[in-house]
Amino acid sequence: MTAYLYYVPLSKATLGYIGALTLLATVTATSSSTESQPQANQRSLGYYRYHLQRSFWFIFYYWFARHLPVSYKYHILGRASKYLRQVACTHLFHKAGKNVNVEQGADFDSGWLVEIGDHSSIGIRCKIPADLQIGNNVMMGPEVMIFGPNHKSDDITIPIQHQGYEATRPVTIADDVWIGARVIILSGVAVGKGAIIGAGAVVSKDVPPYAICVGNPARVVRFRNSQESK
Numbered sequence: 001m002t003a004y005l006y007y008v009p010l011s012k013a014t015l016g017y018i019g020a021l022t023l024l025a026t027v028t029a030t031s032s033s034t035e036s037q038p039q040a041n042q043r044s045l046g047y048y049r050y051h052l053q054r055s056f057w058f059i060f061y062y063w064f065a066r067h068l069p070v071s072y073k074y075h076i077l078g079r080a081s082k083y084l085r086q087v088a089c090t091h092l093f094h095k096a097g098k099n100v101n102v103e104q105g106a107d108f109d110s111g112w113l114v115e116i117g118d119h120s121s122i123g124i125r126c127k128i129p130a131d132l133q134i135g136n137n138v139m140m141g142p143e144v145m146i147f148g149p150n151h152k153s154d155d156i157t158i159p160i161q162h163q164g165y166e167a168t169r170p171v172t173i174a175d176d177v178w179i180g181a182r183v184i185i186l187s188g189v190a191v192g193k194g195a196i197i198g199a200g201a202v203v204s205k206d207v208p209p210y211a212i213c214v215g216n217p218a219r220v221v222r223f224r225n226s227q228e229s230k
């Protein structure tokens with residue numbers, strides 16, 4: 001507990017954060033938390049209120065809730081931390097199911113198009129893109145990295161950083177998937193229902209349902225619904 005307190009940014013800047021949070025909370029207090037995402041061309045009062053409200057939860061998550069303890073330690077403090085992160089993500093994600101657990105240090109960019117099902121988790125210090133689809137009962141170990149579109153690199157006369165991004169479909173993770181620690185999942189991959197991805201795997205191709213896959217590049221070693229290894 002004492003060790004944890006060192007991670008809380010107790011500086012003069014903290015007072016600024018609290019001031020900004022209070023101001024945003026006051027301004028957004030009248031808006032409904034269940035408002036749906038307005039279209040970009042709707043420059044109405046609701047549009048600005050919606051984005052102001054998102055800004056509040058964004059600051060709340062990235063400057064405060066994200067740094068709170070992991071959910072399974074420090075008794076009530078861990079559970080309270082889980083709850084605060086869950087509340088923030090309910091407002092930031094496109095869809096969030098019941099009993100979602102977003103762990104300490106998780107980074108989901110803006111979370112704008114993240115969809116996560118019931119009883120699913122985003123693990124400690126995981127980094128996911130803003131357009132990920134996660135099913136129900138998905139477990140994610142620590143430090144998993146899931147990537148969005150790649151940089152374009154076709155033109156050798158222009159630096160890669162100025163070529164923009166390729167258009168790709170988002171990564172999708174079906175129900176009941178277990179993703180081990182430090183797994184890397186590359187852009188556009190679909191992970192099938194009930195699959196297990198071993199620690200440290202680099203997944204570049206779709207994973208079939210109930211497959212257990214390991215390694216770099218990830219290969220299927222067997223299927224959960226079959227006794228034989230592959």
Ligand SMILES: CC(C)(COP(=O)(O)OP(=O)(O)OC[C@H]1O[C@@H](n2cnc3c(N)ncnc32)[C@H](O)[C@@H]1OP(=O)(O)O)[C@@H](O)C(=O)NCCC(=O)NCCS
Pocket residue numbers: 139140141142179180181182196197198199200201212213214215221
């Ligand atoms: C994938 C996993 C579940 C497989 O467990 P298992 O069913 O007991 O698999 P086995 O031990 O029978 O291993 C099967 C083969 O895969 C290899 N293997 C297993 N896990 C591996 C991994 N993470 N990376 C590379 N190879 C792996 C084994 O060496 C074995 O190879 P072999 O057939 O050439 O001898 C497990 O190894 C794993 O990685 N668990 C994730 C743990 C984790 O990240 N926890 C975080 C908390 S959520």
